[in-house]
Amino acid sequence: MNSIRRLTKKDRPHLKGFWIEQWGAAQMIVHGEVIQYDEVDGFVHGDWNGLITFSIRGDECEITSLDSLQQGKGIGTALIDEVVSEAKERSCRRVFLITTNDNLQALGFYQRHGFSLVAVHRGAVNESRRLKPSIPLIGASNIPLRDEIELEMLI
Ligand SMILES: CC(C)(COP(=O)(O)OP(=O)(O)OC[C@H]1O[C@@H](n2cnc3c(N)ncnc32)[C@H](O)[C@@H]1OP(=O)(O)O)[C@@H](O)C(=O)NCCC(=O)NCCS
Numbered sequence: 001m002n003s004i005r006r007l008t009k010k011d012r013p014h015l016k017g018f019w020i021e022q023w024g025a026a027q028m029i030v031h032g033e034v035i036q037y038d039e040v041d042g043f044v045h046g047d048w049n050g051l052i053t054f055s056i057r058g059d060e061c062e063i064t065s066l067d068s069l070q071q072g073k074g075i076g077t078a079l080i081d082e083v084v085s086e087a088k089e090r091s092c093r094r095v096f097l098i099t100t101n102d103n104l105q106a107l108g109f110y111q112r113h114g115f116s117l118v119a120v121h122r123g124a125v126n127e128s129r130r131l132k133p134s135i136p137l138i139g140a141s142n143i144p145l146r147d148e149i150e151l152e153m154l155i
Helices: 009-023 075-089 104-112 124-131
Strands: 004-006 027-030 033-036 041-045 050-057 060-068 094-100 116-121 148-154
Touching: 004 075, 009 027, 009 041, 009 050, 009 060, 027 060, 027 124, 041 075, 050 075, 060 075, 075 094, 094 104, 104 116, 104 148, 124 148
Parallel strands: 060 094
Antiparallel strands: 004 041, 027 033, 041 050, 050 060, 094 148, 116 148
16 A cells, blocks of 8 residues: 655645654755745655655756654655656656755665765855754764755656
């Protein structure tokens, strides 16, 4: 049984709460751009135990968030596969995403799942912090949180 479904308009309030809970705000700041919770497409796994959001512009698909609340059970992989299929259907040339320099878990996960590192945007998180002061100075694994790392999958 496929327990993944598309986000609908009715899900927006829940999505807002989910982002606040997981990421501290109802918007993401990546590459200097503010991405609001009500501007993204997405897929939900089960009863909100996983969520992926994305945005397709031209022939590029950007994954704007990915969260699994039950890790190591294939939820993250299934959500990525869903977005990659959609990107292919919509004739995208690549799927890309930004993660941060401290997120070693995500950097490993994405590279094991077909993504390659394509750029380091040095100091980009420091810039984002001006717009969103709640972004901590120290991130996961006690690593100073300062750079954006771009990964892509060509499709
Ligand atoms: C990164 C993240 C989304 C991965 O989600 P996940 O649901 O744990 O992903 P999966 O379960 O599909 O894969 C994780 C590992 O479990 C393994 N796995 C998958 N299904 C499995 C199963 N049934 N039994 C055992 N292991 C399994 C996968 O092979 C994978 O191993 P690998 O990374 O060594 O290849 C998750 O860790 C997360 O939410 N992190 C916090 C938020 C975050 O950092 N998001 C990304 C920011 S851009």
